[in-house]
Amino acid sequence: MANIMIRKTASGGLSFYLPKRDLEDNIVSIEFDQADKWGGELKLANGGTYYVDPLDAPPKLPVSLRAKRVDAPE
Amino acid sequence: MSTLTREETESLIQEVLEVYPEKAKKDRAKHLAVNDQAVEQSKKCITSNRKSQPGVMTIRGCAYAGSRGVVWGPVKDMIHISHGPVGCGQYSRGGRRNYYVGATGVNTFAEINFTSDFQEKDIVFGGDKKLAKIITEIEQLFPLNKGISVQSECPIGLIGDDIEAVSKKAAKEINKVVVPVRCEGFRGVSQSLGHHIANDAIRDWVLSNRDGKEFESTPYDVTIIGDYNIGGDAWASRIFLEEMGLRVIAQWSGDGTLAEMENTPKAKLNLLHCYRSMNYISRHMEEKYGIPWMEYNFFGPTKIEESLRRIAAFFDDNIKEGAERVIAKYKPMMEAVIAKYKPRLQGKRVMLYVGGLRPRHVIGAYEDLGMEVVGTGYEFAHNDDYDRTIKEMGNATLLYDDVTGFELEEFVKRIKPDLVGSGIKEKYIFQKMGIPFRQMHSWDYSGPYHGYDGFAIFARDMDMTLNNPCWGKQVPPWKKSAAPEEVKAAA
Numbered sequence: 429m430a431n432i433m434i435r436k437t438a439s440g441g442l443s444f445y446l447p448k449r450d451l452e453d454n455i456v457s458i459e460f461d462q463a464d465k466w467g468g469e470l471k472l473a474n475g476g477t478y479y480v481d482p483l484d485a486p487p488k489l490p491v492s493l494r495a496k497r498v499d500a501p502e
Numbered sequence: 503m504s505t506l507t508r509e510e511t512e513s514l515i516q517e518v519l520e521v522y523p524e525k526a527k528k529d530r531a532k533h534l535a536v537n538d539q540a541v542e543q544s545k546k547c548i549t550s551n552r553k554s555q556p557g558v559m560t561i562r563g564c565a566y567a568g569s570r571g572v573v574w575g576p577v578k579d580m581i582h583i584s585h586g587p588v589g590c591g592q593y594s595r596g597g598r599r600n601y602y603v604g605a606t607g608v609n610t611f612a613e614i615n616f617t618s619d620f621q622e623k624d625i626v627f628g629g630d631k632k633l634a635k636i637i638t639e640i641e642q643l644f645p646l647n648k649g650i651s652v653q654s655e656c657p658i659g660l661i662g663d664d665i666e667a668v669s670k671k672a673a674k675e676i677n678k679v680v681v682p683v684r685c686e687g688f689r690g691v692s693q694s695l696g697h698h699i700a701n702d703a704i705r706d707w708v709l710s711n712r713d714g715k716e717f718e719s720t721p722y723d724v725t726i727i728g729d730y731n732i733g734g735d736a737w738a739s740r741i742f743l744e745e746m747g748l749r750v751i752a753q754w755s756g757d758g759t760l761a762e763m764e765n766t767p768k769a770k771l772n773l774l775h776c777y778r779s780m781n782y783i784s785r786h787m788e789e790k791y792g793i794p795w796m797e798y799n800f801f802g803p804t805k806i807e808e809s810l811r812r813i814a815a816f817f818d819d820n821i822k823e824g825a826e827r828v829i830a831k832y833k834p835m836m837e838a839v840i841a842k843y844k845p846r847l848q849g850k851r852v853m854l855y856v857g858g859l860r861p862r863h864v865i866g867a868y869e870d871l872g873m874e875v876v877g878t879g880y881e882f883a884h885n886d887d888y889d890r891t892i893k894e895m896g897n898a899t900l901l902y903d904d905v906t907g908f909e910l911e912e913f914v915k916r917i918k919p920d921l922v923g924s925g926i927k928e929k930y931i932f933q934k935m936g937i938p939f940r941q942m943h944s945w946d947y948s949g950p951y952h953g954y955d956g957f958a959i960f961a962r963d964m965d966m967t968l969n970n971p972c973w974g975k976q977v978p979p980w981k982k983s984a985a986p987e988e989v990k991a992a993a
Contacts, residue, residue, distance in 0.1 A: 435788065473542075
């Protein structure tokens with residue numbers, strides 16, 4: 429588990445920031461992005477996957493969350 | 503010598519690495535790379551923010567340097583106690599020439615060294631009592647201080663003093679902000695962690711102090727974050743931000759005050775210059791207060807124009823107009839500067855090795871003068887800095903992270919740049935090698951270099967250094983090649 433921050437990029441997409449690893453990358457896909465459920469598996473542009481516990485509603489971005497590493501390229 | 507090709511640069515790196523023992527070679531190889539603009543993530547070509555190899559000469563500082571020297575030091579109306587032995591404070595005061603306005607010793611204190619001067623007995627019995635006494639004494643002697651920060655040096659962490667408790671108690675007694683900063687020098691691999699710790703301390707002890715209090719704001723409130731006013735940099739930036747219609751409500755932390763820091767959450771936009779040292783607090787403010795932040799670059803007219811337009815895009819047409827007005831106003835001035843200096847500097851090649859943001863930010867300024875940056879590197883950058891650098895640098899140029907004294911010397915010998923820009927520790931080595939050198943940490947006692955006014959000074963300084971007649975006089979007359987012939991003739 430690691431602290432991450434998700435923010436909106438200037439182009440409208442989501443960006444994933446993991447301070448511990450200086451990892452800043454765009455989120456390609458997010459598992460749940462509905463009005464009543466938000467989160468789940470996040471796929472990053474670099475090929476990595478992280479998991480955040482789904483929230484009941486889409487949060488106000490940027491937001492700090494705890495994420496689990498499912499699969500990372502390095 | 504013409505520019506090196508990719509293969510040549512790669513073989514240069516291999517050649518330089520040759521002298522190291524196997525293990526060190528393997529480690530150092532990861533920190534040296536040939537730039538490839540096609541790479542999206544720097545991680546694939548360069549490793550950064552790792553512990554330096556023992557035995558090599560690194561130029562890095564410590565966490566205390568990052569907090570006391572960089573982030574907190576310039577906050578002028580606070581007193582920063584260097585808590586621990588006397589040396590750390592003495593060697594980190596005023597060295598970066600963070601200019602400020604005020605009467606030093608009366609209402610501003612940035613150049614004075616306040617220290618608890620630890621002795622053996624403080625190590626044995628703990629220094630908490632001493633710290634409490636110092637804070638009371640400071641309050642009596644310098645009543646106009648707005649707050650106090652306690653910057654821990656190594657022993658504080660080692661002996662386990664509770665500076666937080668002392669600070670909390672003292673804050674109640676003197677009724678001012680007292681910030682304990684856990685920036686012991688041994689933390690982290692470089693000063694970079696010190697920046698982070700300092701940012702966290704600001705977040706925890708300062709930023710929310712005025713939440714909910716009234717503030718007369720305008721829709722055009724911005725802050726300058728991560729500009730340390732070296733030689734007046736922040737002033738040179740502020741002047742035309744205000745000219746385009748924005749109101750700068752805080753400077754972090756060059757010529758900054760505690761009140762400005764506390765008012766920062768009231769801003770509409772945080773303008774971030776030094777990404778490395780202050781991105782943490784900007785990200786925090788974006789999350790907590792919803793203040794967007796953007797990185798800008800005020801080195802050289804091209805980058806300034808680009809940045810001004812991007813800043814203006816956050817605001818209404820008033821500001822957009824203002825930005826265009828400012829750009830148009832300074833254009834003739836900048837053209838005059840370039841017309842004067844470009845012919846003298848055209849085609850010269852530069853190698854940089856600095857910290858923070860300069861290895862990538864000043865590239866634009868050099869390019870405006872027709873110069874080319876052929877090698878660059880950071881002392882304490884992280885991967886995200888290199889991500890940003892790769893795009894700025896030309897293909898097949900050299901990147902070096904936490905370069906050692908030996909490597910930098912060898913690179914310079916082989917690449918033969920016309921100018922090297924690095925710190926004071928490198929200055930005299932390269933000058934003795936006959937290579938023009940600028941000390942780029944605090945602008946070689948010149949400056950400002952930011953902004954339009956700064957660019958004129960930057961161009962003048964580069965010309966002054968590069969075209970100085972002294973570089974042609976490195977060989978004494980009796981060693982010139984003509985000399986032996988004369989001797990023969992005489993014999």
